[in-house]
Amino acid sequence: MPRCTSRFLELALGTLLACAWLQPTAARAQACCAGAAALTPGRLAPHEKALVGLQLKAALVLGTFDARGRYVPAPVRDAELDLEQDLFGALRVTKRGQLALLVPVLQARRHDRNGSEFGGGVGDINVSARYDFYTAGRSMYLPGIAALGGVTLPTGRPVESASGRLATDATGVGVVQGNLGVALEQLYGRWLIDLTGLLALRATRHVLGQSATLAPQWTVLAALAYTFDNGASLGLSAAYSVEGDAALGGVSQSESSRRRTLVTLSGLWPLADHWHLQAHLLWDPPLSALATNQPQNTGLGAGVIRSW
Amino acid sequence: MTRAIRWVATAAGLRSLWLACGLVLALAPACGDSPSASAAALPDAGPEFTLESDDKLLQLQAYSAPFQPPTRGLSTVTLDITNAKTGAPQDGLVLDAVPWMPAHGHGTSVTTAVEAKAGGVYVVSRVNMFMGGKWDLRLGFSGAVTDRATLHFSIP
Numbered sequence: 236m237p238r239c240t241s242r243f244l245e246l247a248l249g250t251l252l253a254c255a256w257l258q259p260t261a262a263r264a265q266a267c268c269a270g271a272a273a274l275t276p277g278r279l280a281p282h283e284k285a286l287v288g289l290q291l292k293a294a295l296v297l298g299t300f301d302a303r304g305r306y307v308p309a310p311v312r313d314a315e316l317d318l319e320q321d322l323f324g325a326l327r328v329t330k331r332g333q334l335a336l337l338v339p340v341l342q343a344r345r346h347d348r349n350g351s352e353f354g355g356g357v358g359d360i361n362v363s364a365r366y367d368f369y370t371a372g373r374s375m376y377l378p379g380i381a382a383l384g385g386v387t388l389p390t391g392r393p394v395e396s397a398s399g400r401l402a403t404d405a406t407g408v409g410v411v412q413g414n415l416g417v418a419l420e421q422l423y424g425r426w427l428i429d430l431t432g433l434l435a436l437r438a439t440r441h442v443l444g445q446s447a448t449l450a451p452q453w454t455v456l457a458a459l460a461y462t463f464d465n466g467a468s469l470g471l472s473a474a475y476s477v478e479g480d481a482a483l484g485g486v487s488q489s490e491s492s493r494r495r496t497l498v499t500l501s502g503l504w505p506l507a508d509h510w511h512l513q514a515h516l517l518w519d520p521p522l523s524a525l526a527t528n529q530p531q532n533t534g535l536g537a538g539v540i541r542s543w
Numbered sequence: 544m545t546r547a548i549r550w551v552a553t554a555a556g557l558r559s560l561w562l563a564c565g566l567v568l569a570l571a572p573a574c575g576d577s578p579s580a581s582a583a584a585l586p587d588a589g590p591e592f593t594l595e596s597d598d599k600l601l602q603l604q605a606y607s608a609p610f611q612p613p614t615r616g617l618s619t620v621t622l623d624i625t626n627a628k629t630g631a632p633q634d635g636l637v638l639d640a641v642p643w644m645p646a647h648g649h650g651t652s653v654t655t656a657v658e659a660k661a662g663g664v665y666v667v668s669r670v671n672m673f674m675g676g677k678w679d680l681r682l683g684f685s686g687a688v689t690d691r692a693t694l695h696f697s698i699p
Binding site: 296298299301302307308309310313315345347348349393394395396397398399400401402405408409437440442443444445447448449481483488490491492493527528530 | 614615616617641643645646647648649650651652653671673674675676677679697698699
């Protein structure tokens, strides 16, 4: 039966942080078409009051899943490179509640038969909240339960306002997005299991003389993490997102629904008492039927967090 | 009777000529890319799409260039439009063309240019499909006929 001894708690915190790290990669996608995020890498462990962090990410878009789920590799010359730098922070506002802020800066390099382009800018800023009703590890039968919420503001530049033809400086969706979610997690010795469900809602956008609405997006994320003696952690997560057909002018658009499966391997390394180094690899498995209307990403990232 | 046949033949000839001109103009920028692939494929391939407009008032044949089907980048779509009831080439249309990625909910930063030719031929240039995935070219017709149509492209 899990018990919160001081040694156990120390190890568990590392694992919790590792999971906090691997979750946001599942919730984000290309800047122009991302879902909202209720999960950020700025999650506080139970004993922490605040943190700030910086993470750097890079991803290659090597192909696309078409509307019927077939994987179509991109021509080699058309490979897309997406870069992201996230500055984030979190603050404990009550014993069980915390608020987080994430400011992304995005760049993209695209190429097609007419030329290449590189651009970027500040993306959509996200504010999120987490409230832990019950902490993992207190009971063998009852998992930790937390409510999640988030709002993503349209501070980025939508595709239609991009300055270049390839829209590499498009850094936002163009509408307010909201997220609600529930996270369940449980500790078994050095293992942590996390199951998170998220619902993303996107406001209607009025653009190019028409109203466009993306359907609600549902995401289920399952994660497993292990904590080593030195406090380092290794985690593996899989996220599956699905949304219905988008609407244009109030009319549902056939074959516009989206699905995505994302696998993330992540690790955490304690640098000092209040410093953590984190890294991850993310991958959309290029297998047909795992996704529709979705770019295939292969990427990596690293970051550092200072907590108090 | 003979005069009527001659008129029809002349109209058909003009239409073909405009269509050919449109395709040649559309293909011209691609010469540096792969002239043999684009120029050779189009005449034999015929139209990429043959479809009716939403209210079935117009019949459309669509050709894309420099590649058919189109690839990532700027494309030109030439439309050969006839009146669905009479079968005659439909001139006098005002055409609005918007590329749109329905699953991602966005368009592009580039506005299309539409040139109306005689004989029911319309050339839509600067169709900017810059990402891989499903793209729609949403067509709005006004003027002589009011209707809508959508072309669907899958860009690798």
